[in-house]
Amino acid sequence: MIDLHTEYLGLSLRSPLVASAGPFTGDLDKIRELNEAGVAAIVLPSLFEEQIEHETAEIDRLYTTHENSFGEATSFMPELDHYNTGTDAYLALIESARGIVDIPVIASLNGANIGGWLRYARLLEDAGADALELNLYSVAADPAIPGQDIEAEQLELVSLLTGDVGLPVAVKISPFYTSVASFALGLQDAGASGIVLFNRFYAPDLDLERLDVKPKISLSRPAELGLPLRWIGILREFLDLSLAGSTGVHSGRDAVKLLLAGADVTMMTSALLFNGASHVAQIEQELEEWMLQHDYRSVSQLRGAVSRDATADPAAYERANYIGNLTSYSSRFIAGQPIRLQSR
Numbered sequence: 001m002i003d004l005h006t007e008y009l010g011l012s013l014r015s016p017l018v019a020s021a022g023p024f025t026g027d028l029d030k031i032r033e034l035n036e037a038g039v040a041a042i043v044l045p046s047l048f049e050e051q052i053e054h055e056t057a058e059i060d061r062l063y064t065t066h067e068n069s070f071g072e073a074t075s076f077m078p079e080l081d082h083y084n085t086g087t088d089a090y091l092a093l094i095e096s097a098r099g100i101v102d103i104p105v106i107a108s109l110n111g112a113n114i115g116g117w118l119r120y121a122r123l124l125e126d127a128g129a130d131a132l133e134l135n136l137y138s139v140a141a142d143p144a145i146p147g148q149d150i151e152a153e154q155l156e157l158v159s160l161l162t163g164d165v166g167l168p169v170a171v172k173i174s175p176f177y178t179s180v181a182s183f184a185l186g187l188q189d190a191g192a193s194g195i196v197l198f199n200r201f202y203a204p205d206l207d208l209e210r211l212d213v214k215p216k217i218s219l220s221r222p223a224e225l226g227l228p229l230r231w232i233g234i235l236r237e238f239l240d241l242s243l244a245g246s247t248g249v250h251s252g253r254d255a256v257k258l259l260l261a262g263a264d265v266t267m268m269t270s271a272l273l274f275n276g277a278s279h280v281a282q283i284e285q286e287l288e289e290w291m292l293q294h295d296y297r298s299v300s301q302l303r304g305a306v307s308r309d310a311t312a313d314p315a316a317y318e319r320a321n322y323i324g325n326l327t328s329y330s331s332r333f334i335a336g337q338p339i340r341l342q343s344r
């Protein structure tokens with residue numbers, strides 16, 4: 001009997017397979033299907049900083065307009081919490097999801113600037129979320145702001161959030177920090193209970209007919225697993241908080257790799273969009289089969305078995321094997337051997 005149980009953000013999960021924020025987790029029917037397929041927790045799609053700030057500005061504008069017109073205007077203005085906005089729809093989604101599944105429901109906030117939008121975290125908590133995920137999605141495009149200022153603001157934001165809510169907070173980060181390791185330690189010091197490595201940036205494309213920039217969302221491929229794999233392997237030894245591997249998990253073997261590197265959970269969006277919600281059950285089966293074949297009885301036995309600390313060649317997660325890899329690749333190429341596309 002294989003024990004798939006794991007802990008994430010202090011929550012007890014039946015397995016390490018979590019559905020990350022995406023279209024499926026915003027749909028109640030899909031949430032039911034994911035639950036039936038055995039998913040251990042779901043992360044709802046994000047409520048965005050811009051969305052909250054926009055709504056707040058609209059509400060302020062309404063208040064101001066009426067206040068100017070009537071002396072007692074505020075007495076009949078709707079309370080902020082009951083205002084019928086996108087934010088309300090989000091709170092309703094948390095409540096509905098909570099009502100139909102018993103697995104943990106993690107709400108997600110997406111933004112990177114300190115501001116009034118952060119106070120919505122409390123509403124997500126009140127609506128019944130079991131934990132919060134903060135996605136620090138931002139493109140640092142202003143040349144006047146140095147990287148350390150951006151990081152300092154992000155860490156302060158995490159501190160404010162973790163100080164304000166009673167829920168455990170996971171922070172979803174991009175791989176684009178000069179020192180992912182130092183920033184990760186900063187997140188732990190700021191009170192984060194977990195880090196999700198990594199969010200995936202959507203690069204723009206150019207429309208060659210309209211000569212315009214167009215947004216482009218593409219789904220991940222298994223080859224992208226290497227990035228979270230490297231960083232989870234490196235970070236596991238000096239961080240006490242939970243680590244979630246996200247990006248490129250498409251099979252049970254991908255999940256095994258992240259767990260071996262030291263992840264507490266693995267997350268999926270693209271694989272579910274490609275294969276449907278029932279894919280979770282297949283991944284669980286593949287995970288169990290691999291564990292049986294390799295004599296692992298529990299996920300806790302598996303976790304971190306090949307982290308940097310635990311491996312015979314710690315440098316393999318870093319730069320050292322770079323030269324070796326390049327040399328073997330070049331010599332095969334020069335010898336005329338066909339280079340096959342690798343499937344992980």
Ligand SMILES: Cc1cc2nc3c(=O)[nH]c(=O)nc-3n(C[C@H](O)[C@H](O)[C@H](O)COP(=O)(O)O)c2cc1C
Pocket residue numbers: 020021022023044045046047108110135172198199200217218219220221246247248249267268269270271
């Ligand atoms: C269509 C789509 C919508 C997404 N929406 C969100 C979101 O609202 N919030 C968020 O943090 N991540 C969002 N993501 C990112 C995923 O949660 C995940 O981090 C990313 O797709 C990489 O994981 P994967 O390789 O399993 O797809 C979205 C991804 C896709 C494809």
